[in-house]
Amino acid sequence: MAILPIKPRFEPDKLKIYRILNARMKLSDQEIKYYHNLEKRYEGEMMFDRLMENLIGERLIINDLLLMQNSTTFQSDSVIFSQDSIDLFEVKNYEGNFKYESGKFYMLSGNDIKNPLHQLERNETLLRQFLQSIGCYLPIEPHLIFMNPNFTLYQSPINKPIIYPTQLGLFMEKFNRKQSKLTIKHTKFADQVLSSHLNESPYKVLPNYRYDMLKKGPTCRRCDSFSISLIGNKFICSLCGFNDGIEQMVMRCVGEIKILFPQMNITANVIQDWCRVMECKRRISRILSRNLEVRGYGKWTYYELKI
Ligand SMILES: [Zn+2]
Structure with a gap:
C-alpha cells in the first residue's frame, strides 16, 4: 500500500487560472511561456509523486511546502521524513539536451538557465536552519531529480546529488533498502513543519484580466x-x-x-x-x-x- 502524504499535492490555483485565461483571452508570448512552464512543472511533480507511491516503510511525506526562515520564503517540492534522515527533493521536468559547464547549466541551444543545484543548496540551508530552530537535528539528504525521460545533461558532474531519469529505479530501490520506523518525535517535527506552511496567494503574478475581456x-x-x-x-x-x-x-x-x-x-x-x-x-x-x-x-x- 502506498504511503499517503500528510500534505498531498494539489494542482496549483495559479496554473488553473492561467489555463482558463489561456483559453479565454490572448496571452502575450511571455505569459504563454510562463503558463507552459507551470503545466510542465506540475506534470513533472505528478510523475515524481507516482514514483514515490513505491516507497515502503514508515515515512512522512510533505509536498509543496512553503516555509519562511530568516525573513526568506523557500519552496520545497517534497520533504520526506524517514527514521534516520530527512530527504529534500527538487523536481525538474526539463526536456531536451542541456550542458553543464563551469558550474552553470546551459541549454544546448546556448541560453543559460538558473542552476537548479544552487536552488537546492539554498533550500537545504534554509530547511536545516528551520529544523534546528524547532530542535530537529536529523541529517538532510538533498536530491535534484530530473523526471523527464527525454532529458540529457552533457558533461554532467558526478559528485552532485543529481538523479537522472535512467537512475530513478535504482534510486528507489536504494531508498527502500534503508528501513524506516518512526517515533512520536518524527511526527511532532513533521507537525511543526506542517503548521508553519504558508499559503501563497495565486493572485500576485498574473496577466491583467477583467470579466469583459474574457471570451x-x-x-x-x-x-x-x-x-x-x-x-x-x-x-x-x-x-x-x-x-x-x-x-x-x-x-x-x-x-x-x-x-x-x-x-x-x-x-x-x-x-x-x-x-x-x-x-x-x-x-x-x-x-x-x-x-x-x-x-x-x-x-x-x-x-x-x-x-
Ligand atoms: Zn476537447
Whole structure:
C-alpha cells in the first residue's frame, strides 16, 4: 500500500487560472511561456509523486511546502521524513539536451538557465536552519531529480546529488533498502513543519484580466477548446471527443468564476452569461441550488460553496 502524504499535492490555483485565461483571452508570448512552464512543472511533480507511491516503510511525506526562515520564503517540492534522515527533493521536468559547464547549466541551444543545484543548496540551508530552530537535528539528504525521460545533461558532474531519469529505479530501490520506523518525535517535527506552511496567494503574478475581456462560452474539460456543443443532454467536444453532462458543465463554470473572480457572487445570471449556451435560467438555478448553498431571495438570490 502506498504511503499517503500528510500534505498531498494539489494542482496549483495559479496554473488553473492561467489555463482558463489561456483559453479565454490572448496571452502575450511571455505569459504563454510562463503558463507552459507551470503545466510542465506540475506534470513533472505528478510523475515524481507516482514514483514515490513505491516507497515502503514508515515515512512522512510533505509536498509543496512553503516555509519562511530568516525573513526568506523557500519552496520545497517534497520533504520526506524517514527514521534516520530527512530527504529534500527538487523536481525538474526539463526536456531536451542541456550542458553543464563551469558550474552553470546551459541549454544546448546556448541560453543559460538558473542552476537548479544552487536552488537546492539554498533550500537545504534554509530547511536545516528551520529544523534546528524547532530542535530537529536529523541529517538532510538533498536530491535534484530530473523526471523527464527525454532529458540529457552533457558533461554532467558526478559528485552532485543529481538523479537522472535512467537512475530513478535504482534510486528507489536504494531508498527502500534503508528501513524506516518512526517515533512520536518524527511526527511532532513533521507537525511543526506542517503548521508553519504558508499559503501563497495565486493572485500576485498574473496577466491583467477583467470579466469583459474574457471570451464566454463552455470549454472542454479535457482540451480547453470551445469546440463543444450541447447535443441532447451532453456537451460533446468535436476536437477530442470528450463529453460532459450539463450539471458538470455548469459546475465547471462555477469553479472558473470562483477562481478567476473570488469576490463575485455566483448567480444564475452570471453563470448563464459565462456558459452562454444554456437558454433556460431555471435549469441553471436548479443545478446551482442542488450543489451550492442558497443565499438571499428572489432576484437577489446567489450561491455559495457548501461548507
Ligand atoms: Zn476537447
